[in-house]
Amino acid sequence: MTGKQLALVTGAATGIGRACALALAEKGYCVAAVWRSQREAAESLLDELSGDGHALFQADVGQADAVQKLVAAVVAYYGRVDALVNAAGRFSNQAVDAADYGQWCQSWEDSLRVxxxxxxxxxxxxxxxxxxxxxxxxxxxxxxxxxRGEPAAPAYGAAKSGLNSASQSLAVALAPHGISVFAVAPGWTETPQASPRIHGEREAEILADSPLGRVGSPDEIASLVAFLLSGNTEYLTGAIFDANGASYLRN
Ligand SMILES: NC(=O)c1ccc[n+]([C@@H]2O[C@H](COP(=O)([O-])OP(=O)(O)OC[C@H]3O[C@@H](n4cnc5c(N)ncnc54)[C@H](OP(=O)(O)O)[C@@H]3O)[C@@H](O)[C@H]2O)c1
Structure with missing residues (x-):
């Protein structure tokens, strides 16, 4: 990877992570693409990435020891990490009025971990x-x-809110070291995880929520991520970027 920057991308086999890996390879990055269970999808991504020097790494990012081994393996292989995209994530319902206590506790632990x-x-x-x-x-x-909150998946909403806050804390702590930290907060995006929900019984409501009358594409999220990692963006550190087609505006 002589002269190339190295980007470690999690959740790279599918959806937004996959689109980020493709966009970063287009920008000249070498991609360490992390997958968990979908080997075929990961291998097909590797075939599609433009340029050379890319590699696949398997890890469950919800396991602290696996994270340490993953980064050690990537650094051993490439010598360094220039950029990280944390795209891996898991949405699961856990209605407060329906789940039994055991399920409730387990789903909070799982969601916060991943x-x-x-x-x-x-x-x-x-x-x-x-x-x-x-x-x-x-x-x-x-x-x-x-x-907005996630009434049917409160642990997911809390975890993502925590990740926004952590991104800002890390941006402050790491700025003196020349490291920028950004958060990108997508609305509905057409991916394997979200599409069954987008096109389920709430489809009309979801589309009506959007003044564009549509959901986002993984490529739209990936172009923002690629810009943040490749552009003149240091002064944007600590920012949380809404990518939701004006379906929800913060004030
Ligand atoms: N699509 C949306 O509407 C939307 C909206 C807002 C935010 N997001 C966020 O966008 C990110 C990407 O999601 P997506 O919509 O692109 O869904 P997706 O296509 O299902 O991608 C999620 C990826 O994360 C991986 N992953 C999940 N748990 C993991 C774990 N413990 N260790 C390693 N990898 C793991 C999955 O691999 P396995 O299948 O092998 O576990 C999968 O490849 C997530 O953080 C999600 O919360 C999505």
């Missing part, structure tokens, strides 16, 4: 390689649900 602890653990680990270099960029994919 959607909050995984990204912040990855950020801490890649920062160890970025700090000596005096530069680096991190993008955390959060969610519009962090602001």
């Amino acid at each position: 959607n909050l602890l995984g990204p912040v653990n990855l950020a801490q680990q890649v920062a160890q390689s970025m700090i000596p270099a005096g530069r680096g960029r991190i993008v955390n994919i959060t969610s519009r649900g962090a602001f």
